[in-house]
Amino acid sequence: TTRKIKIDDELLEELEEALIMADIGMPTTTQLLESLRLGAKNKELTKPEEVRPFLAKEIRKLITVKSTAKDEEMAEKPHVILMIGVNGAGKTTTIGKLANYYKNEGKEVLLAAADTFRAAAVDQLAEWCNRVGCDIVKHHPNSDPSAVVFDAMKAGIARKKDIVIVDTAGRLHTRTNLMDQLAKIRKIISRQMPSAPHETLLVLDGTTGQNALNQVKEFNAVMNVTGLVLTKLDGSSKGGAVVGIVNETGIAVKFIGIGEKIDDLQRFDPELFSKALL
Amino acid sequence: QLESRLSATLKKIRGLARLTEANMTEALKEVRTALLEADVALPVVKDFIATIKKESSGKDVHKSLSPGQQVVKIVHQELVKLLGGELVGITKAEKGPTVILMAGLQGSGKTTTTGKLALLLSKEKYSPMIVSADVYRPAAREQLAVLGEQLEIPVFKGDGLSDPLKIVKGALKELKKESLDLLIIDTAGRLQVDEEMMAELEAIKKLATPTETLFVADAMTGQQAAEVAKTFHERVGITGVVLTKLDGDARGGAALSVKGVTGCPIKFSGIGEKSDQFEQFHPDRMAQRILG
């Protein structure tokens, strides 16, 4: 019979600190350490070297969302993707990367430059469009973002595009008027195509701490967030805030950003991510 | 928030005459949790708790404050002390034009803050020029040019130049020619772990000899705020910090992390996307916010 492994206070403290420093947050850290304690009690782990892999497995469970086959197929044409998120998270850059990703899969992509507010936001997306080699719908600065979206939907449908990706202005979820504007954009899209937007991706900056949970909850209250993109994981931040978020909301991380170049996008891998967290 | 949590913990010490290390242990645990939930970096939390322990140990339990109120008061005072100090503005050059260098991670708000700072200082009788040394981000230079246009502040365009050092050199020359007295240099966002980009920042600083190097930090940054700021400070030398996006609802523990590891004053707060949504940093307001 195997003896029960004793997880001493020093090891627990060490693990707690590693989890906290990865931005996993107190509640989820407590939950993970409790599952570790139970695992030891039930002899699911019996050697000290099994502790970290056990924890990584527990983290992987929390961030894995069962995806149905239909999640990944693009049943309708155009497949409309709406990018949302707070200021500077990496939305515009991620659109460039995504457009390239889908173009490499042989898809025809159209971009909608619906950030009509921020200085040179349209120019920034237009430059990405040139790099990828795809269509773009854009209006003059300070024009109505809804008008851009309306025109982009019309163009995407008329030109038989496979994918339409809509860029929106960064906005803090505390700004009610900006959240209302986002809801209006969604209505404009749905009016032209009832099933659209098919994907609403909330972009989260990987360096963000516990506020990321507020962002997901608030954006999801106004829009139907179907997936998360976690950016800037090439930095020293581990992006651990998503663990509690995915566990609580059931919204999956779909992609991660690992740099500023066009290829610096990967499909989210719960196994790799959970191992890297510790 | 912290006060109501502490009051439950500290009901036990109500009858006691003195706050001792023993009866403070539970209370300190609450403070630790509150700070971590506010995203204060763990090493900074540890130092802070040690300070609070020393400050509250041996203090007589206050006649008119509950023990919970008393601990919160000590924590608040200590936070304000750490975050603040005297209000500091921009250090003017002793002779010649004043140069300010902006630095920080990707998307923290450097370009927007460059515009805000130029507007603020133009109202303080400076004659500013702004320049973007960001040759990487698509339309980065256009972004700053649009801001300059909106604010009617001269922008050194550096058309045809693709080397950040050549652009900065050109801007310094133009500044002299136009007899302007302030140059703000916007730089590309960079990771503190990117050796090449950190070396570039050092080279820009060496060339421009700024009196101010401002680290622009996003208020919602998590645990790595301390490590990032520490590295920027060690490599380049920061003289001040700007905390952006404070119009959000992030608790902003990054403020304590950055101040805690660099000792550099937090000079300004970004409180919105517009160029006038910018103000002097308020340590007391930040302390309230961090404590939730």
Ligand SMILES: Nc1nc2c(ncn2[C@@H]2O[C@H](COP(=O)(O)OP(=O)(O)OP(=O)(O)O)[C@@H](O)[C@H]2O)c(=O)[nH]1
């Ligand atoms: N290192 C790194 N930088 C990134 C990544 N994704 C985006 N960035 C950078 O982050 C900065 C902001 O990116 P944007 O795409 O402009 O972000 P945004 O969300 O569109 O910003 P707003 O439209 O202003 O709200 C840029 O400097 C990007 O190059 C990433 O995965 N890694």
Ligand SMILES: Nc1nc2c(ncn2[C@@H]2O[C@H](COP(=O)(O)OP(=O)(O)OP(=O)(O)O)[C@@H](O)[C@H]2O)c(=O)[nH]1
């Ligand atoms: N709500 C809010 N948004 C801000 C604030 N400061 C900057 N922003 C926004 O944050 C986003 C990023 O700002 P930028 O100025 O482009 O950031 P940056 O540091 O220059 O980005 P890179 O050059 O890519 O590293 C933009 O959408 C800005 O409008 C602020 O105080 N509040």
Ligand SMILES: [Mg+2]
């Ligand atoms: Mg953008």
Ligand SMILES: [Mg+2]
């Ligand atoms: Mg910039």
